[in-house]
Amino acid sequence: MLSWKKRISIDPKVLAGKPVTKGTRIAVELILELLANGWTKEKIFESYPPLKEEGITAALFHATEALKTRSYRS
Numbered sequence: 001m002l003s004w005k006k007r008i009s010i011d012p013k014v015l016a017g018k019p020v021t022k023g024t025r026i027a028v029e030l031i032l033e034l035l036a037n038g039w040t041k042e043k044i045f046e047s048y049p050p051l052k053e054e055g056i057t058a059a060l061f062h063a064t065e066a067l068k069t070r071s072y073r074s
Contacts, residue, residue, distance in 0.1 A: 007058030019062055021055035031059040
């Protein structure tokens, strides 16, 4: 299993501290939004060449962990 911590960085100086794939300014949030809107991985790679397969996988793992640790209250 890929450790998202090796592929995702959070730096207050980059995109106001949003999680991004390391070495890029491509936000995890953007990757998830593109996938949710039906973009294929191939289309994402064409539009964002610095992004690699591991970056998409890490974004998904990061989001999963964030949801697991979030507290939901009504």
